[in-house]
Amino acid sequence: EAGVAQSPRYKIIEKRQSVAFWCNPISGHATLYWYQQILGQGPKLLIQFQNNGVVDDSQLPKDRFSAERLKGVDSTLKIQPAKLEDSAVYLCASSFGRMDYEQYFGPGTRLTVT
Amino acid sequence: GESVGLHLPTLSVQEGDNSIINCAYSNSASDYFIWYKQESGKGPQFIIDIRSNMDKRQGQRVTVLLNKTVKHLSLQIAATQPGDSAVYFCAENAPRIDSSYKLIFGSGTRLLVRP
Numbered sequence: 001e002a003g004v005a006q007s008p009r010y011k012i013i014e015k016r017q018s019v020a021f022w023c024n025p026i027s028g029h030a031t032l033y034w035y036q037q038i039l040g041q042g043p044k045l046l047i048q049f050q051n052n053g054v055v056d057d058s059q060l061p062k063d064r065f066s067a068e069r070l071k072g073v074d075s076t077l078k079i080q081p082a083k084l085e086d087s088a089v090y091l092c093a094s095s096f097g098r099m100d101y102e103q104y105f106g107p108g109t110r111l112t113v114t
Numbered sequence: 115g116e117s118v119g120l121h122l123p124t125l126s127v128q129e130g131d132n133s134i135i136n137c138a139y140s141n142s143a144s145d146y147f148i149w150y151k152q153e154s155g156k157g158p159q160f161i162i163d164i165r166s167n168m169d170k171r172q173g174q175r176v177t178v179l180l181n182k183t184v185k186h187l188s189l190q191i192a193a194t195q196p197g198d199s200a201v202y203f204c205a206e207n208a209p210r211i212d213s214s215y216k217l218i219f220g221s222g223t224r225l226l227v228r229p
Contacts, residue, residue, distance in 0.1 A: 103160075
């Protein structure tokens with residue numbers, strides 16, 4: 001079974017530029033999560049989708065971050081404009097159902113904002 | 115590969131010894147707890163879980179202990195191997211206002227296994 005795929009793996013941008021990350025969850029997984037992991041910390045949930053609907057985006061800085069999962073499968077996370085403090089690893093995870101505790105994580109995208 | 119965390123608490127153990135990694139959680143209403151292992155350049159990987167109605171659960175070479183009185187979790191790894199070197203996170207499944215749940219991760223501990 002293929003795991004969660006993410007791209008790109010690495011991205012370096014200057015502050016005030018925009019960037020987008022892509023995630024393809026495990027086939028059949030209805031729930032998709034985006035996490036931000038700042039160096040030295042645990043992952044922090046940014047947004048959770050159930051199919052193509054948003055379950056929780058309370059921690060998403062909506063003035064600059066946006067995410068979509070239009071067809072209930074792949075998802076993109078965008079940052080516009082980026083700030084220095086956005087430097088982090090962005091992890092995508094998926095689970096079979098909304099109440100499925102076991103989340104499967106992708107390898108992450110490491111973003112460096114200079 | 116890239117480092118998951120440069121300033122994490124670090125536990126250094128000799129290969130073959132047992133390791134104990136501790137974690138404090140925050141929400142007494144959390145009903146489920148998970149330990150994750152994160153190797154450099156990879157996403158977190160599920161190791162073992164425990165429900166709040168249990169105080170101990172064993173897997174292959176790993177044991178999780180839960181003390182709800184003091185909101186404390188520990189992960190014990192028996193006969194630690196070089197491949198166990200990684201950052202370990204505990205996560206609690208905490209309730210939201212709408213009665214759904216979300217995972218909240220702790221800050222992590224780096225385990226270094228000396229050959």
